Amino acid sequence: RARNVGARRARGEFLLFMDDDVRLGSEDLIERMLRTFEQDPRIGLVGVSQQVPSDASPFARRCAKELERFEAPVLERVEDSDLASHACMMMRRSVYLAVGGEHDLLPRGTDPDLRLRLREAGYRVVLAPGAWVYHPPPASWRELWRTFFRNGAGSAFVHRHFPRYCIDTAPTHSPAQTGRRSLPVRARGFLKRLARAFVPPRPVRIVALLAYGCGAMKTLLFDKQQWSLALRRGCKYALLPFGWLWVQLRKRMGRWPKGVVRILLYHRVEDIRRFPLVIPPETFRRQMEFLKANGRCIPLERVPDLLASRPGAWEGDRFVITFDDGYRDNYTQAYPVLCRLGLPATIYLVTDFIGKEAEFPWVKKLGPPTYQILTWEQVEEMAEGGITFGAHTASHPSLATLPPERQREEMDRAAEALRERLGQRPLHFSYPFGSRADFDEVAVDRVRRAGFQTATTAVAGGNPPGSNPLMLRRTAIDPSDDFFLFRCHLKGYLDLLAWKDGVLAGRARRFLRRAIGL
Known part of the structure; x- marks a missing residue:
């Protein structure tokens, strides 16, 4: 490099x-x-x-x-x-x-x-x-x-x-x-x-x-990453019968919503096999073609209105495609597929790193840097092509660890950078790391005051009518998901994974990040 x-x-x-x-x-x-x-x-x-x-x-x-x-x-x-x-x-x-x-x-x-x-x-x-x-x-x-x-x-x-x-x-x-x-x-x-x-x-x-x-x-x-992905896939298959049973029981009891907004969370799309955060291009293409043929993909801008409607006002799940951080392969690999299929998507940017020859500090634990970061020219081209951009803070801190003024500074600096480059202030925000231990009520209030219409977390699950648009759940798609697991994600059979994003589990992960200097 x-x-x-x-x-x-x-x-x-x-x-x-x-x-x-x-x-x-x-x-x-x-x-x-x-x-x-x-x-x-x-x-x-x-x-x-x-x-x-x-x-x-x-x-x-x-x-x-x-x-x-x-x-x-x-x-x-x-x-x-x-x-x-x-x-x-x-x-x-x-x-x-x-x-x-x-x-x-x-x-x-x-x-x-x-x-x-x-x-x-x-x-x-x-x-x-x-x-x-x-x-x-x-x-x-x-x-x-x-x-x-x-x-x-x-x-x-x-x-x-x-x-x-x-x-x-x-x-x-x-x-x-x-x-x-x-x-x-x-x-x-x-x-x-x-x-x-x-x-x-x-x-x-x-x-x-x-x-x-x-x-x-x-x-x-x-290779710890290899075993980590294998363990993650094994856990998902072990959890799958319980998730399926939970969905069926709630449907029988009439408590399963007729329609939810399911927001898919991606990070990278690159020709790297079995590496954390990375979906191979062929796998991503197959997933997007399946969504195009069988799902209803909507832009993130429509989500607040859908969630504000009364329960049962609409049937069938809606899907939103999002990417976190701002990797260059979002432009080189994912963007052409999205354009060809006509699918809307939102990319959340960590603005301090865009356009720089650097690496994301929070990704160092995954091994050698196998990525590049988006340039502002690529961001502008994708924005003209219909991709929506949101703020992911300026430097990707865990907001719950910051005082209120620092939280506001991170949000405002990111929003201002996007406004200067794209001509308008972003309407969408994503909490860094995204577990319930990484943002608090103060952060949610700061997001509201900053004028964001939506804010996404990394807590697993769908969003039925009445959900808080500033605490939206997402369904993370990672390399441990084969195509069968991907389809199970879309049906909500793996929403029980939300337990790992709770306060206690999130605090444990945050402690480990501090211990290794992230």
């Missing part, structure tokens, strides 16, 4: 990327890299050979001898190579931006991804002749283990959440050996390399591969 920011702000023709632990091999290194571009207009990326520093420890030299890609001979002519890396590389700025720059959501594997995209675009990836840098290998057994354990964990993370970016790299110069390979193929290749490391025995290589494998297994087997 930092490289992309730097490339957008740069003004020169060429971009030079270099790791902070690299030492130049010669004073004319940059000139040699620049001259390489003159030899072929198809050259898109120029890297350099890597050498072990003369003052490297005996262990580091042993690593360079037994491990791949730590040392490459200095070339006498330009050669296509898979050893060009971010350790030291140069690109034309126009080419870098044309191919989309780095994939800034990947925590690992950006080198092979960039090389592959360049080649698919018709560019060459080469090493400059007579150019090298000193890049030190691990200097101890401990550093060796930590480096390869981290690499293995990162590779497994990419496979789990970004499977189409799992790209093998060649151990030698040849780029023909690279490409996207499945996990079973990569696992077989790993086992073959491990077996070859024992004949003849090469201790450094054996330890490095074992560390890599342990790191990968740690991510694949003990």
